[in-house]
Amino acid sequence: MSSVTDAVGSFPQYEVFADDFLDHAQDGFYNAHYDRPACLELLGDVAGLHVLDAACGPGLYAEELTARGAQVTGFDLSPRMVELSRERVPAGEFRVQNLAEPISWLPDASVDRVLFALALEYVDDRVAALRELRRVLRPDGALVLSRQHPFGDWLRHGGNYFEDRVIEEVWSRGWRVRYWLTPLERTCDELREAGFLIEQLREGRPPAAAAEVDPERHARLDREPIGFLAIRAVPSRTCGWPAEVREGNHEGI
Numbered sequence: 518m519s520s521v522t523d524a525v526g527s528f529p530q531y532e533v534f535a536d537d538f539l540d541h542a543q544d545g546f547y548n549a550h551y552d553r554p555a556c557l558e559l560l561g562d563v564a565g566l567h568v569l570d571a572a573c574g575p576g577l578y579a580e581e582l583t584a585r586g587a588q589v590t591g592f593d594l595s596p597r598m599v600e601l602s603r604e605r606v607p608a609g610e611f612r613v614q615n616l617a618e619p620i621s622w623l624p625d626a627s628v629d630r631v632l633f634a635l636a637l638e639y640v641d642d643r644v645a646a647l648r649e650l651r652r653v654l655r656p657d658g659a660l661v662l663s664r665q666h667p668f669g670d671w672l673r674h675g676g677n678y679f680e681d682r683v684i685e686e687v688w689s690r691g692w693r694v695r696y697w698l699t700p701l702e703r704t705c706d707e708l709r710e711a712g713f714l715i716e717q718l719r720e721g722r723p724p725a726a727a728a729e730v731d732p733e734r735h736a737r738l739d740r741e742p743i744g745f746l747a748i749r750a751v752p753s754r755t756c757g758w759p760a761e762v763r764e765g766n767h768e769g770i
C-alpha cells in the first residue's frame with residue numbers, strides 16, 4: 518500500500534479486471550453474502566420501480582433487481598462492465614458514464630431508487646456526483662449506497678483517520694486500485710451537502726444465512742467493523758425548493 522496525494526482520476530481501473538471481478542463477486546462472501554443482502558434490504562420492495570444502478574459493475578445487482586420486478590437502468594465507467602451488464606440483464610438499459618460528469622441522458626426526478634454500491638471511494642468530487650444522483654431521483658425516492666467501513670480502512674492503513682487521502686493498493690487477485698480513504702463523518706457531510714438526509718445506516722453485520730457460507734468470516738464481521746457499511750438516504754425536503762420555501766417565508770411546511 519502506498520499513499521498518494523491528488524485524485525483517483527477518470528481512468529477506468531476496473532476495465533483491466535472486469536471479468537475477474539465478475540468471477541469474484543458472483544458468489545464471493547463479501548459481495549454476494551454481505552454487501553448485496555444489506556443493500557437489497559435497504560432498497561426494500563422494488564417491484565414496479567425504476568432503479569438506477571450507479572457504477573453497476575458486471576450487472577449482479579441489476580440481475581437481482583430485475584428478478585424482483587424492477588426496471589433497471591445502469592451505468593459504469595468501464596465499457597467492459599457495461600458489456601457484461603448488457604449480456605447478463607438484457608431487459609436493462611446500460612451505458613458508459615463517468616460519475617464525475619452530469620448524467621445528461623436522465624431527466625430530473627426520473628427514477629424511484631438509486632443504488633450506489635461500493636463505488637463512492639473511486640470518486641474525486643463526491644458531492645457533485647451525489648448531487649447528480651439526487652437530481653435524477655424522485656422527491657419521494659431513496660438512495661442506497663455502500664462503502665468500505667472507514668474504521669476497517671483505518672485499522673488496515675493507520676495514519677490520521679480524519680484525513681482524506683488517496684491510496685493505491687494491489688488486492689489479492691492482483692488488481693491495482695486507487696481509492697479514497699475518508700472518515701465516516703465525511704460521507705455523512707457529503708450526503709447532506711448533496712441534499713440527502715440519512716434515514717438508516719447499517720454498519721455491516723452480515724446476515725445470519727452468511728454463517729453457513731463462511732462461519733469464520735461471519736463471526737469476525739459480526740463483531741468487528743472491518744467490512745462495508747450501507748446507508749439509505751432520502752432527498753431532504755428543502756433541497757431544490759425555492760429560497761422562500763427553504764427560508765420558511767411561506768405557509769404549510
Ligand SMILES: C[S@@+](CC[C@H](N)C(=O)[O-])C[C@H]1O[C@@H](n2cnc3c(N)ncnc32)[C@H](O)[C@@H]1O
Pocket residue numbers: 527529530531532542548571572573574575576577578592593594595598614615616617633634635636639640
Ligand atoms: C467494486 S465495483 C462495484 C460494482 C457494483 N456496484 C457491485 O457492487 O457489484 C466498483 C465499480 O465502480 C465503477 N466505477 C469506478 N469509478 C467510477 C466512476 N467514476 N464512474 C462510474 N463508475 C465507476 C468501476 O468501474 C466498478 O465497476
